[in-house]
Amino acid sequence: MIYVRKVGPHLGHTRQPHSRIIKLLLMVLILIISITLTVKLLNIDLEFKLEDLRDLSHEGPDYSITRSIPHEKSSPAGKCGLPQPCPEEHFAYKISSGAANVIGPKICFNGEILIGVKKTSGLGINIAVVNGKTGERVNADSFDMWSGDVEPLVQFLTSIQNGSIVLMASYDDPASRLNDEARTLISQLGSSHISTLGFRDNWIFIGGKGMKNIKPLEKHLKNDKSVNKYGDWPEMVEMDGCIPWKQD
DSSP: OOOOOOOOHHHHTTTHHHHHHHHHHHHHHHHHHHHHHHHHHHHHHHHHHHHHHHHHHHSSSOOOOOOOOOOOOOOOOOGGGOSSOOOTTEEEEEEEOOBTTTBOOEEEETTEEEEBTTBOOOSEEEEEEEETTTOOEEEEEEEOSSSSOSHHHHHHHHTOOTTEEEEEEEESOSSTTOOHHHHHHHHHTTOSSGGGOOTTOEEEEEEEESOTTOOOEEEEEOOOTTTOSSSSSOOOOEEEEEEEOOOO
16 A cells, blocks of 8 residues: 655645755855955056046146236335325325333435434434435434533534424434524524424424425424333324425
8 A cells, every 4th residue: 555645734845944044145255255346446546546646646647737826916006104195295104102211203205214213313302304306315413412412413504404304303312402593593583383393292293394385294292200101201293294396
């Protein structure tokens, strides 16, 4: 007698879980291999591109791009440090008194330093005389009004010719030795403060002799210990601008 063995449904499915696991492992392995190869290819390509960039930076033409920034046109500066040039038929000037007895005065006219820096200034009253037509320096000197003699100052003032522009700046004490004659001569040049100029006052002045078209310019700061900036001396005074030529 022949017997036929029947295999139940539960026996036919016993191998299916194992085959699925194997398939899943194969798929994961293939994925890992694919990712590894892709990363290697990307690294090789990146290294190649970087090498090319390094070669370009050392050889061949320059491929860099330079941005051109247009420069705004600035107006030319004026003489004596003025921000802009003076009008035609005008001279530039800048004048400052001394500061205490430490920093000397400075007089610049038409771009030339007449008093100060290399042009040594002196205690007392510093004076520069220029030609009112050409702006050229005629004379410059300082006069000690604390321990000096007023007579050289009087002689200097008397020698000033018509058609001259006169610039004055104080340093330390401009007044102790001044007499009436010297004050009168300076007032005739256009000063309105010379009559009250006192011990250690700070003072600057621009006037002229025979210069009808020039308006005198002046600054005066009194010595007052209660408000002085430098103890026994007031603050420095200064001014700048343009002054017209002498008109015939």
